[in-house]
Amino acid sequence: MSAEETQLLIRRIKEGTVIDHIKAGEALQVLDILGITGKEGEIVSVAMNVPSSKIEKKDVVKVANRFLKTQETDKLALVAPQATVNIIRSYKVAEKRKVELPDTFIGLLKCPNPTCISNMKAEPIVPTIDVVDKETPLLKCRFCQRLISPSEFRT
Amino acid sequence: MSAEETQLLIRRIKEGTVIDHIKAGEALQVLDILGITGKEGEIVSVAMNVPSSKIEKKDVVKVANRFLKTQETDKLALVAPQATVNIIRSYKVAEKRKVELPDTFIGLLKCPNPTCISNMKAEPIVPTIDVVDKETPLLKCRFCQRLISPSEFRT
Numbered sequence: 001m002s003a004e005e006t007q008l009l010i011r012r013i014k015e016g017t018v019i020d021h022i023k024a025g026e027a028l029q030v031l032d033i034l035g036i037t038g039k040e041g042e043i044v045s046v047a048m049n050v051p052s053s054k055i056e057k058k059d060v061v062k063v064a065n066r067f068l069k070t071q072e073t074d075k076l077a078l079v080a081p082q083a084t085v086n087i088i089r090s091y092k093v094a095e096k097r098k099v100e101l102p103d104t105f106i107g108l109l110k111c112p113n114p115t116c117i118s119n120m121k122a123e124p125i126v127p128t129i130d131v132v133d134k135e136t137p138l139l140k141c142r143f144c145q146r147l148i149s150p151s152e153f154r155t
Numbered sequence: 156m157s158a159e160e161t162q163l164l165i166r167r168i169k170e171g172t173v174i175d176h177i178k179a180g181e182a183l184q185v186l187d188i189l190g191i192t193g194k195e196g197e198i199v200s201v202a203m204n205v206p207s208s209k210i211e212k213k214d215v216v217k218v219a220n221r222f223l224k225t226q227e228t229d230k231l232a233l234v235a236p237q238a239t240v241n242i243i244r245s246y247k248v249a250e251k252r253k254v255e256l257p258d259t260f261i262g263l264l265k266c267p268n269p270t271c272i273s274n275m276k277a278e279p280i281v282p283t284i285d286v287v288d289k290e291t292p293l294l295k296c297r298f299c300q301r302l303i304s305p306s307e308f309r310t
Contacts, residue, residue, distance in 0.1 A: 008201055011164045025193035028183070038180035038203040038214060045164055046201040048193040058191060 010045040018086040019076065024049050027059035029079040030155055042066055048049060055082070070097065071108055077101040078137065078150035085132040101137055105129045112152040116144040165200040171219040173241040174231065179204050182214035184234040187309055189227060197221055210237075225252065226263055232256040233292065233305035256292055260284045267307040271299035
């Protein structure tokens with residue numbers, strides 16, 4: 001299958017977000033960290049293990065009519081650091097992003113420690129998780145000081 | 156989007172299995188019960204919440220170059236009873252199946268009771284799970300007699 005045919009395995013979208021160059025076999029982790037289950041009603045297409053010109057095989061996720069915010073796509077750095085994000089408007093790439101770990105995730109990730117004060121409904125606290133090592137990567141909850149590895153955010 | 160366009164949201168496959176008319180938002184459950192994670196290396200495409208001529212919205216899963224056995228697609232009756240299965244050869248539908256609950260699943264589903272003798276590696280036992288109510292549906296392990304609801308088979 002040529003790279004051109006691969007492009008066509010899932011259809012072009014008119015408006016929305018394309019997450020490309022996901023490591024082969026990791027698309028479901030991408031859906032997971034973005035909180036996409038299909039129950040939200042959005043038109044989503046996924047292609048797994050398709051040939052790619054840049055990497056040997058890759059996965060692709062397309063979400064129609066939804067423009068993922070930079071904050072949301074930054075979360076992808078935890079599960080798909082090599083992914084690229086294209087914002088599509090009228091079938092054209094309106095914006096191209098590399099996913100990047102921010103210094104801090106504010107209100108985007110839940111601390112996996114169930115007894116952390118940021119998980120207590122009684123407290124009006126915004127979960128704040130610092131990235132302490134961008135290479136590994138390794139994170140740390142600002143409230144309970146727990147060190148967190150990316151896999152702990154998966155549901 | 157017309158039904159014709161929907162067909163094209165994910166590309167036609169030359170050889171393989173198409174699971175169509177999955178209830179909208181249930182595609183990930185279908186992958187789960189078939190044991191498809193993407194790590195197996197198969198080319199898989201998924202479309203969620205696409206318009207359908209038969210039902211208002213639907214999900215579709217296509218697995219290239221793999222012909223799912225009837226025993227495997229029967230498992231779909233637990234999570235996607237209204238789905239249809241098409242076996243594709245040379246771009247044509249070579250076989251069309253409705254998913255149907257068998258009377259018994261032999262060696263296809265694992266009893267969710269961790270202490271069931273069928274889960275003990277020391278015993279050379281083939282897990283055997285009877286469908287005791289096809290309507291609800293409700294199942295029962297032939298070894299530990301535990302009643303099992305379909306959701307218990309999800310990982």
